[in-house]
Amino acid sequence: MTATAERPATTIFRRPRSKTGIWSWITTVDHKRIGIMYGYAAFAFFIIGGLEAILLRVQLSQANAEFLTAGAYNALFTMHGTTMIFLFVMPASAAFMNYLLPLLVGARDVAFPRLNALSWWVFFFGAIFLYSTFFFGTSLPPIGPDAIPGNLPDGGGPGSFNWISGSPDGGWFGYQPNAGPFYSPGTAMDYWAGGLQILGLSSLISAVNFIVTTFNMRAKGMRLMRLPVFAWMTTVTAFLLLFSLPIIAVALFMVTIDRQFGSLFFAATAGGDPILWQHLFWLFGHPEVYILILPAMGIVSEVFPVFSRKPLFGYSAVVFAGAAIAFLGFGVWAHHMFASGITPVAQAAFGLATMTIAIPTGIKIFNWLGTMWGGRLRFTTPMLFAIGFIAMFTIGGLSGVTHSIVPSDWQQTDTYYIVAHFHYVIFGGAVFGLFAGLYYWFPKYSGRMLDEKLGKWHFWLQFIGFNLTFAPMHWLGLQGMVRRTWKYAPEMGLEGWNQAVTAGAVIIAISILIFMWNWARSRRRGRVAGMDPWDARTIEWMTPNPTPEHNFSEPLEITKLDHFWHLKYDEDEEGRPRRREDADAMLEHLEDVGNNPREPIHLPSSSFFPFLVGLGVPIIFYGIIYHTSIAGKALIVGGILLILASCVGWGIEPVDEPHYGDHDEEHGEEPVAEEGELVDD
Amino acid sequence: MTDVAHVEPVHEEHESTGVPTLKLGMWIFLSSEFLFFGALISNYLLYSNRAGFEGLYPAEIYDIPFTSVSSFVLLMSSLTMVLAHNALSRGDQHGTRTWLFATAALGAVFLGGQVFEFTEFIVNYGMKLTSNPAASAFYVLTGFHGIHVAIGVFLLLSLWGISHRRGGLSEKSGLNVEMVGLYWHFVDIIWIVIFTVVYLISLPPA
Amino acid sequence: MSAEHQHPTPSQYWKIAGILAVITAIEVALFYIDRELELGALNAWMLIALSAMKFVMVIGWFMHLRYEKGLVSRFFAAGFGLAIGVYAIVLAALGVIVIRGG
Amino acid sequence: MRRTGIAREGLWAAKLVARRDSPYDAEPMASSGRLARVFALMGLAFLLGACSLVEIEDAVLTTFEPAGPNAQRIDDLFWMVFWIATGVFAFVVVALIVLVLRFRDREGAKEPKQLHGNAKVEVVWTVIPAIILAAIAVPTVQAVFDLTECDPAAMKVELIGHQWWFEAHYPDYEVDTANVVVIPAGREVCLEMTSEDVIHNFWAPSLHGKRYLVPGQWTQLKLEAYEPGEFWAHCAEFCGLSHSLMRARVLAVSESEFETWVAEQQQPAVLPEEGTQAYEGYQVFVNRGCTQCHAYRVDGEGGSEIAREAFNGPDLTHFASRHVFAGATLPEFGEDRETALARWLADPPSVKPGSFMPNLALSGEEIDDLIAFLEESR
Ligand code: HEA
Numbered sequence A: 001m002t003a004t005a006e007r008p009a010t011t012i013f014r015r016p017r018s019k020t021g022i023w024s025w026i027t028t029v030d031h032k033r034i035g036i037m038y039g040y041a042a043f044a045f046f047i048i049g050g051l052e053a054i055l056l057r058v059q060l061s062q063a064n065a066e067f068l069t070a071g072a073y074n075a076l077f078t079m080h081g082t083t084m085i086f087l088f089v090m091p092a093s094a095a096f097m098n099y100l101l102p103l104l105v106g107a108r109d110v111a112f113p114r115l116n117a118l119s120w121w122v123f124f125f126g127a128i129f130l131y132s133t134f135f136f137g138t139s140l141p142p143i144g145p146d147a148i149p150g151n152l153p154d155g156g157g158p159g160s161f162n163w164i165s166g167s168p169d170g171g172w173f174g175y176q177p178n179a180g181p182f183y184s185p186g187t188a189m190d191y192w193a194g195g196l197q198i199l200g201l202s203s204l205i206s207a208v209n210f211i212v213t214t215f216n217m218r219a220k221g222m223r224l225m226r227l228p229v230f231a232w233m234t235t236v237t238a239f240l241l242l243f244s245l246p247i248i249a250v251a252l253f254m255v256t257i258d259r260q261f262g263s264l265f266f267a268a269t270a271g272g273d274p275i276l277w278q279h280l281f282w283l284f285g286h287p288e289v290y291i292l293i294l295p296a297m298g299i300v301s302e303v304f305p306v307f308s309r310k311p312l313f314g315y316s317a318v319v320f321a322g323a324a325i326a327f328l329g330f331g332v333w334a335h336h337m338f339a340s341g342i343t344p345v346a347q348a349a350f351g352l353a354t355m356t357i358a359i360p361t362g363i364k365i366f367n368w369l370g371t372m373w374g375g376r377l378r379f380t381t382p383m384l385f386a387i388g389f390i391a392m393f394t395i396g397g398l399s400g401v402t403h404s405i406v407p408s409d410w411q412q413t414d415t416y417y418i419v420a421h422f423h424y425v426i427f428g429g430a431v432f433g434l435f436a437g438l439y440y441w442f443p444k445y446s447g448r449m450l451d452e453k454l455g456k457w458h459f460w461l462q463f464i465g466f467n468l469t470f471a472p473m474h475w476l477g478l479q480g481m482v483r484r485t486w487k488y489a490p491e492m493g494l495e496g497w498n499q500a501v502t503a504g505a506v507i508i509a510i511s512i513l514i515f516m517w518n519w520a521r522s523r524r525r526g527r528v529a530g531m532d533p534w535d536a537r538t539i540e541w542m543t544p545n546p547t548p549e550h551n552f553s554e555p556l557e558i559t560k561l562d563h564f565w566h567l568k569y570d571e572d573e574e575g576r577p578r579r580r581e582d583a584d585a586m587l588e589h590l591e592d593v594g595n596n597p598r599e600p601i602h603l604p605s606s607s608f609f610p611f612l613v614g615l616g617v618p619i620i621f622y623g624i625i626y627h628t629s630i631a632g633k634a635l636i637v638g639g640i641l642l643i644l645a646s647c648v649g650w651g652i653e654p655v656d657e658p659h660y661g662d663h664d665e666e667h668g669e670e671p672v673a674e675e676g677e678l679v680d681d
Numbered sequence B: 001m002t003d004v005a006h007v008e009p010v011h012e013e014h015e016s017t018g019v020p021t022l023k024l025g026m027w028i029f030l031s032s033e034f035l036f037f038g039a040l041i042s043n044y045l046l047y048s049n050r051a052g053f054e055g056l057y058p059a060e061i062y063d064i065p066f067t068s069v070s071s072f073v074l075l076m077s078s079l080t081m082v083l084a085h086n087a088l089s090r091g092d093q094h095g096t097r098t099w100l101f102a103t104a105a106l107g108a109v110f111l112g113g114q115v116f117e118f119t120e121f122i123v124n125y126g127m128k129l130t131s132n133p134a135a136s137a138f139y140v141l142t143g144f145h146g147i148h149v150a151i152g153v154f155l156l157l158s159l160w161g162i163s164h165r166r167g168g169l170s171e172k173s174g175l176n177v178e179m180v181g182l183y184w185h186f187v188d189i190i191w192i193v194i195f196t197v198v199y200l201i202s203l204p205p206a
Numbered sequence C: 001m002s003a004e005h006q007h008p009t010p011s012q013y014w015k016i017a018g019i020l021a022v023i024t025a026i027e028v029a030l031f032y033i034d035r036e037l038e039l040g041a042l043n044a045w046m047l048i049a050l051s052a053m054k055f056v057m058v059i060g061w062f063m064h065l066r067y068e069k070g071l072v073s074r075f076f077a078a079g080f081g082l083a084i085g086v087y088a089i090v091l092a093a094l095g096v097i098v099i100r101g102g
Numbered sequence D: 001m002r003r004t005g006i007a008r009e010g011l012w013a014a015k016l017v018a019r020r021d022s023p024y025d026a027e028p029m030a031s032s033g034r035l036a037r038v039f040a041l042m043g044l045a046f047l048l049g050a051c052s053l054v055e056i057e058d059a060v061l062t063t064f065e066p067a068g069p070n071a072q073r074i075d076d077l078f079w080m081v082f083w084i085a086t087g088v089f090a091f092v093v094v095a096l097i098v099l100v101l102r103f104r105d106r107e108g109a110k111e112p113k114q115l116h117g118n119a120k121v122e123v124v125w126t127v128i129p130a131i132i133l134a135a136i137a138v139p140t141v142q143a144v145f146d147l148t149e150c151d152p153a154a155m156k157v158e159l160i161g162h163q164w165w166f167e168a169h170y171p172d173y174e175v176d177t178a179n180v181v182v183i184p185a186g187r188e189v190c191l192e193m194t195s196e197d198v199i200h201n202f203w204a205p206s207l208h209g210k211r212y213l214v215p216g217q218w219t220q221l222k223l224e225a226y227e228p229g230e231f232w233a234h235c236a237e238f239c240g241l242s243h244s245l246m247r248a249r250v251l252a253v254s255e256s257e258f259e260t261w262v263a264e265q266q267q268p269a270v271l272p273e274e275g276t277q278a279y280e281g282y283q284v285f286v287n288r289g290c291t292q293c294h295a296y297r298v299d300g301e302g303g304s305e306i307a308r309e310a311f312n313g314p315d316l317t318h319f320a321s322r323h324v325f326a327g328a329t330l331p332e333f334g335e336d337r338e339t340a341l342a343r344w345l346a347d348p349p350s351v352k353p354g355s356f357m358p359n360l361a362l363s364g365e366e367i368d369d370l371i372a373f374l375e376e377s378r
């Protein structure tokens, strides 16, 4: 670690050095900062997606309401679904994964820090690209069935400011041919397809990175079967991403080429097969729903043991069940197509396959209950959310099982019963799990605790609001409320319950506002967390709070599952934990060396290139949308050149420059954080 | 893209599995590419012999001798690639440089062949992307393969360029050569499948 | 890098390439033989078998998978196996692959 | 790195904590007991709520009132699974409540024994769900095979989806109609379905589940009603702007009524007498381009040949025999038919966003004439 390394002659830019301010965020490769950026972005999109949902709900609170136009309604539910899934839950999970995975495996960073920054910037620009459809996109009426294939409508240039109705309106699963060139002309669906493509690229990069991190970056003695469950679920999720994203990539390319260049994959009039799209989409889409839930399952698997003061019951069963869910998740996609006219053999086979997923999921649920059994349960906010997760997710899971009963799914599919199912599993499951994680790991990020009292208000209001919103959807659906209806007739008898649903959504909004207030306040004035605020079990808590930039200061040697716990506790004759004499001394030591490493620690250097490569990607996609014009062609070429040039720079730039990135005190540029203001703003 | 794990290890064993991090990453990425090309190939299989399309089916106009030659060229580029890597591991900078360039050149020849083939199909036979779904599937499948080859050529030429620097390719770049090699061979095996399944086996509808 | 020692030598690489070339030649020959003799499914299976041989040889020797840790081949095989599995089912569901008795 | 302010504070907190047995003990006990009870109550209330799906009076598209053997079979299956699922949920929630009440942290509670798992219970909670599922699977698979494909001998009705209405064609009788599918009660009818544009999804919940209408492909759905009656149907797959206004009706009638209906429909329209308002309407109909899209079969005049030049709209020959129109969304609740028709003819896209029937800028008088004419077209 000589500080005398020469500055290589080949770098294009001066190596970014700032540790604070906007540039430090743009060039950072620190997994924690990347995680934080993911987190804030995801939350912003939660609010946006939530406001879209509120607009939908206002429209639906009356029969034959005229609050929104049909076009606006269709645009809003499309963007609501797309936003919530791709811009909220996935990046929110990515936030936890980024922040925690290296800490959980005992590493200083992920395997490829710059690739990690790249996946964040690709995500960021992809999200902007997708939402720029509100400014640039156009959504025109269908051309009709007599349209001649190959004779595409004009793309429509930028500049048609058409707020809501300029947004994609084909539903989050963009069924063909409705979302194809003849029935959704205009550019809005191109923004949708391109946006998803970019977001997929981002997740694919992360997936490779996380898998390699788990397998290769583990601390000494951190065997696979000693990994915290969240690390496991991250890895399993990464595999799901790895294998499902290429499929949607192909499907989206096919749509884009259909729409832009006149190929005929889904043009039914020319022999294209619209059902092919459904297979490809759901072949991705079903693994995707487990991508949404598995990280949350990982989170609650960390929370239950801590607040039960017992190890996770059946650790290996929980891990294998997660892997089994992922594996089976690839074999059930056609359960979204039971009404599509596939053969009875296929329907039966997919129905049976779908049912089997209940088994590993049940194993997880029961093991969590087993963890609580005989414990010393303390109902902190994270624990409340985790318990809420079990109850609410089970409802959603069981309604999922009723969908797997193929004939009853023929009645349920495309009704609000489905909407109820997936909000129960996604909101009641994934989102509850994510909130459990936020309350639990907030001290890691900020060094302070979220307020418990406000937390409990948040939980209970959200719990009540959630059930008021989504429980009535079950009976609304079974009694005839079709999905994606802008209007329903008064004689359908749906109005009363729809009003309850809308009221519930408002209660959720209030609970979220409480949470935001709690967050903003506790970041500055929350109770100081100290070293080990929850008396936790896993090694991420062996670093001080907030986590120092270099994570661990001293080499770790992992000897057990729940290593940290066993450093603090041994067991008495009855098998009850007994705090070791030296536990507090150890904590004090950890906090001290954590904040004041004994020797300089060498960290990856910041880099401009991930940002630049990420910037290049949407430029290409803008170019593709307007490829018939000169400007479009220029954008394509420009984007490619920007990416290639940045890649060359990236390749030449040494991965780290001790002299510049060094973390020693002489440079001492990092701010002295006051009052919990670490370097994150 | 090159990125070497360089985070200072918290402990001695740097790579818990013993496989270099970059290499593990490359293998994992490649395993996902199966799903990518699998979708494209399935798409082609779905449409290639559906009856009743307007216009020509790709399988009616393949030029097998021509494609055989270009397939052979791509296959042999795998040989030159592996020779480049081998030369580097023996410290033979000159050999490395030569073989890298040969590989890129063979790749470029293959691409040229593809451009020729497409032009032939479009101009002489009038089978366009927009002719029918089978034609669309053909162009998109072989086109995406071609893009992969082009990226490979770019990577190879970059390595070749770097190899001219003083001191040639370092040992660290040895890993990079191996990575590009893995990618290159992978693109080759995909073509092995495409050549057999798409060109030799698939038939137009009876 | 002890594994490096077991890697094939250049002359072995040339030999493997030779075999690959021969197999390719046989494949092309089969294509023409089939035109005359109408081998049907047999032809397809032979071609698939031959290309599988090429596939395995490139992966095993050129990509050195034979010399890698088992973990790597497992990852790689997972992607391959999954692709074969799911796309076979998709094609079956779309009626391209006809499963007899089904 | 310098120790930050917060870190110093933190160390202080850790010391404070160290005076107790463990930081867990240092936590204020809060009101976990009370909370636990609240939670238990919530769970109980929820369980009660879930036990009975709330029945909505007069929900016209309800799945809870099967009116034919197919829907009945599905309903039975659903309720069986519903009760099993409720049982499973009850088990989980009761377990949760018991755990929460029994193992909540109390003053002076001992540290728990460190249980890592138990292979036996692991097997139990793997096998029991598997058995439950296997039990559900059997009737499911049987029902799938029984309910998917039509009896080849059944009467066929071709149903063709359009943005945003259903066209029905009776090949055996050469009858064309729209949005109102008339079937004889008490016998199986096979809908053979396809679409002209995008994917639609036909759903008449009282008679059967849903089936797609896919452009370029044919799907089947068997319909059977026990008794005569009128059943609502809806397009269930998102199909563009007016998906929510794409409904239909299935009218099950007795065999004899069905025969009469067929006979009537087979007749060409009777032209109105000259000089009547209806006749004026007929003139408007012919001269204002309606026939570009609408078939109107008149004896000898070959009405259907002039039709469909431009676009495929509903056959209007026996328009007045259909009690609902425009995708079965008009007339609206409480509206009389003429007002609805006037509204429709004046500006279809404002009634049904995106409708392919354009606003033809008809005058009020023309509209009145057209109404007179259309209302006579039985
Ligand atoms: C987080 C996301 C998530 C999760 C985890 C799930 C989980 C499941 N889903 Fe869901 N699903 C979605 C998100 C999710 N789903 C979405 C977004 C859609 C709609 C997409 C769209 O159309 O827009 C959808 C749609 C959907 C459909 C298609 C419906 C239709 O459109 O017709 C089906 C059909 O089978 C289905 C089934 C299931 C099943 C069986 C599970 C199982 O994994 C559930 C397993 C869990 C349990 C069963 C509970 C716990 C288990 C026990 C307590 C053990 C004992 C249990 C028994 C013995 C039964 N889901």
Ligand code: HEA
Pocket (backbone or CB within 6 Å): A046, A047, A049, A050, A051, A053, A054, A056, A057, A077, A078, A080, A081, A082, A084, A085, A088, A089, A170, A171, A172, A173, A419, A423, A426, A427, A431, A469, A482, A483, A484, A485, A486, A505, A508, A509, A512, A513
């Ligand atoms: C992660 C997934 C997720 C989440 C969290 C949600 C959350 C919600 N969803 Fe939705 N939803 C989907 C995923 C999700 N949804 C998907 C995939 C679809 C299918 C789309 C399709 O058909 O294509 C769908 C569809 C869907 C529909 C059906 C539309 C239709 O078919 O016509 C409805 C209708 O009620 C709905 C409602 C809601 C509501 C009320 C919430 C609420 O829970 C939202 C709660 C959040 C808020 C209310 C924001 C709170 C904050 C504030 C308001 C604070 C404001 C503060 C400031 C401005 C400073 N969602």
Ligand code: CUA
Pocket (backbone or CB within 6 Å): D161, D162, D164, D199, D200, D201, D235, D236, D237, D238, D239, D240, D243, D244, D246
């Ligand atoms: Cu037709 Cu919805």
Ligand SMILES: [Cu+2]
Pocket (backbone or CB within 6 Å): A285, A286, A289, A332, A333, A335, A336
């Ligand atoms: Cu699914």
